[in-house]
Every structure is written in structure tokens, then in C-alpha cells.
Amino acid sequence: MPKLSLMFDNKIVKEVSVGSRPVTIGRAPDNDLPVDNLAVSNYHAKVYYEAGRMVIEDLNSLNGTFVNDLRIERSTLHDGDNVHIGKHTIKVDTSGDAPLPWQTGRKAAAPRINETMVLDTKERRQMLQQAAAMGESMQFASTRMKVPTLVVLGGKSDQKEYVLTNKLTVIGKSAMATIRLKGWFKPQMAAQINQRDDGYYLGPGDKVPTVNGTPIPGPVRLNNGDMIEVSGVKLNFIFRE
Amino acid sequence: MRIVSGGVTDVGRVRTNNEDCFRIVAPLNLFVLADGMGGEAHGEIASALAVETVMKHCLDAETNPAARVLGKVEPNWSANTKRLSTAVHLANRSIFKSAQEHMEQHGMGATLTAAWIDGTKLSIAHVGDSRAYLLRGGNLLQLTRDHSLVAEQVRRGILTIAEAEESEMQSVLLRALGAQPEIEVDAEEHTLFPRDVLLLCSDGLTRVVTEPEIAGVLQAEPDPVRGAEELVALANERGGPDNITVVVVRLLKDSKGWFSWLRRGERKNLGANGNAGGN
Secondary structure, eight states: OOEEEEEETTEEEEEEEOOSSOEEEESSTTSSEEOOOTTSOTTOEEEEEETTEEEEEEOSOSSOEEETTEEESEEEEOTTOEEEETTEEEEEEOOSOOOOOHHHHHHHHOOOOOSOEEOOHHHHHHHHHHHHHHHHHTTOHHHHTSEEEEEEEESOBSOSEEEOOSSEEEEESSTTOSEEBOSTTOOSOOEEEEEETTEEEEEESSSOOEETTEEOSSOEEOOTTOEEEETTEEEEEEEEO | OEEEEEEEEEOOSSOSSOOEEEEEEGGGTEEEEEEEESTTTHHHHHHHHHHHHHHHHHHTTTTOTTOOOOSOOOTTSOHHHHHHHHHHHHHHHHHHHHHHHOGGGTTOEEEEEEEEEETTEEEEEEESSOEEEEEETTEEEEOSOOOBHHHHHHHTTSSOHHHHHHOTTTTEESOOBTSSSSOOOEEEEEEOOTTOEEEEEOHHHHTTSOHHHHHHHHHHOOSHHHHHHHHHHHHHHTTOOSOEEEEEEEEEOOTTSTTGGGGHHHHTTSOTTSOOOOO
16 A cells, blocks of 8 residues: 655654545644644645545645655655655655545445434434443443543632533633633633544644643643643643542 | 635535535624435425524514524523524424425425624534534634434444444434424534634535645635635545535634734725625
8 A cells, every 4th residue: 555654864753554535744633644843834735646646735834845855735746756844754655556536435335324314212212222332331431421620730710620511612811711811921812622522622722732741733632630731820631520 | 803704515426406505694794504304305495494594583683682582591692692592493493394284395304503703702503413613723623513323422432433434324313403393402602713714514525524634725725715615626526425515704803903004905805894705
């Protein structure tokens, strides 16, 4: 399968294969190929297959994408090409079969119910009960019922503890922030927490927060007990009973 | 804040009719999107009925501010959020009623995602698996939860996100307008900041275009209509398996400050009320 190798100082840092899904490259950790360097934009470029050829596209990055030292917006990639992003080099290997186009690949995987349909209440209750039973046997469901809470351990804020009820929680000085920071030079929106289906994600606002001491340039999922630090405030993320 | 918005709807590459529907009410800063379902042309009827009902109820706010509030509401919600949530309840009733009265429309329904901006306050009301996102500081934040079986299974920890994306049950909804006489509506309020980008989209986009890609396009393209067109084109490149509808709303800093005279040239390019495109 064709692949991309991320190189730094002539050493391979990471390899990803290019399949039917596009590969995104950037500084944010949710990219398929994250590149941790300040010269790299959050979503810098993407690589995908089009009509059987590997293509790279720059996502209007600040410092540009270079193929064999030529700055490009969009370019076909060939075996052995070197892509330069910031101080990193990505080696292109197009050997092996080109992946199936997106649609056919997915169709082959599973026959899909194409028409949207709504479950009426009876069927729905049964299905959810089955699902819940499955969840319990896998010991997942129990953690879901707990209340996500941020406990303030240090710094100035308007409360000592916050229960996360909204899909979006803003940490900052703004009058509309859920977690209001006090102090002259605090940012309006220091960071934010987004509730998603699989958990709570902390992402940067005007400041880059740290989770357990590590700075996070893009959204990361919070785990029970994580320590968050942003704009001089220390927060402990926990699931309360 | 200044608001510019635009939207595009497209039939896709597989379907023959477009059951999606969207409406931008520029003077109100109201944005409504619906994805219909049901045989023959009935999905189209359902989504259009949903959008029209919501629009009408919100437009009536000026002339009839004391209209009854329906469903569960939080006491601290703004009048707009209460109104928008009520409007979605009304849309459910009108689709349900129409389906009861016309035998051939039985089983029709629609998803609905609506956003109403008043100053810096954003009200969201939502039922189904269309989505609202906010692009802020380079991060794409999801403001709605899908009311689909697979999303519920992810929330309960039974499926991972990756498993849900491969599931053949993706089209099974737990909640939609028109299926029952009364439903539960998700509504929420958020505060907007300058440079935020609000996105409403039907599942025709999110099934085939990944979130980092959506973030990339919204970041790179300052024009809302062109941004929406690019996202639709991307979904069509991936086979366009379903109807695709995208509404992009950009919040810009008011240029009333000291340097506004420097930017005056830029404002001329916009329409009468600062909105570009949309229907």
C-alpha cells in the first residue's frame, strides 16, 4: 500500500499509509499525520487519491507546502518525491496498489441501509435496551452516567467547581464564559471544551492550554483526573458519581 | 458583529431528487436546514414544511411576541431560544398532522437544525442527524448531537467512532420530525466571538468529508458561498451518495473602530445588509 514517511533529521518519525480516505497533515493532533512544529499550520495539507494518482493539496497554510523544493498549492505526487513542510520532510512511496475509490471501498465493506428511517418507540426501546445490555457486559456504560466536573485547584475564577452541562464550555474573561477568569490581562476566551459523542475535548482559544503538563495545539480528549492549566488557572477534570 | 452568510444545496451523484431544504432569513439572522425522508416526493414535502414552519414562527416574533411556548424550556433561555425551540415543536406537529391526513404521506419525516443569532448570542435547536458546527480558533466544535442509533451507541460506549462510521445502521434515526405527535427538541445557547464560523450541514456532507477537511476549507475560503460550494464539490468527488446541503455563516469584527475608513473599500463588495448569496 502506498505510504508517507514523516522524516526529521533523516530519521523516520512516523509512517502512514494512504488508503481510500484522505490523509490530513498538520499541527492539530486529530490529523492523520500530526507534525508537531510551530511552522506547521493546524490543518496544513492533505494527500489523497484522485483518478488513481496520489495528489497533495495545501490547505492555505501559512508557511506553505513544498514538493521537491517547489512551493505548490496542488500537485500530483510521484514515487520518491520529497514534500517539505516546516522543518520536516515527507517521503512519498507510491509503490503497491492504488486504493479503491472511496465509494466502492465502503460499499464492499457492508451493505448499507440507504434510505433514512426512524425507529418508532417500541423498536427503539428494544434496540437501546439491547445496546445497554451489551454496554454493561463490556463495563462501559457505568462510566457514562457520571457527571463531568471541573474542580478549580488554583488561580482566580468565579466558582470553585463547575459541572459541564453544555456542548460548549468557554474558559475566559468574557462575561459569557462558563468558567470566568478574573484578572486584568486574562484572555476573553482562553480555551474551550466541546462535548462530543465519545467524550469531552479540550481545545485552545487565545491561549494554548496544557493537559498534565503537555501543551495541546489542537483538541484532545480529556480523561478522568486530567490536570488542565490555562492562563494561570489550574483545573482538575473528573467524573463525579 | 457583522454577519455574512451563504448556502448551497445539491442533489448529489446518486439520488434523483433533493429532499434537503435550507433557508436563510438575513434580516433576522435565522438559518434553518432540514433533511427529509419518506418515499417518492414526500421527503421534499416534509423538509420544506419543517423549514417553512420554523421560519414563519420566528418571523412572527415581532408581531406576536406572546405566543405560547411549547415543550421543555430552561427558565434562563432568551426569548429567541424559547421561540426557536417552540418553532421546532410546531414543525413536528405540522408534519405529523399532514402525514395523518394524507395516507400517501405516511412515514414521511425530516431532520431539522436551526440557528438564530441575536448580537453575540447564538440559539440552536436541533432534531435528527444534520449538524451544527462552530469553527473557532482553528478547531471545529460540534454543537449538536446526532439522534441516530450509532451515535447513541457511541455515547453509551458500545461502539467507537470508527466502528460507527463503518456501520450499516448509520441511517437509522432515533428522533426525527413527523414520526410522533410530540418529540423532544435539543436546544442550547452559546456566545459568539468575532471570527467564529458557524456551519449547518446535512449528513450528505459529514458522511463522506472528514472534520479536519471541513475545517481546512472553512479556514481557507473567506467567502461563505464559495466555501459552501467547495464543501459540496468535495462531497460529490467522493461519490455524492446523498443530498448535500451546507450553510456557512461568518461573524466578522465590526469595522466601526479607528481604522474603519481604511477598510471601506472592502465593504462595498457586500450586499445591502452585508449578506452574500443564499436563497
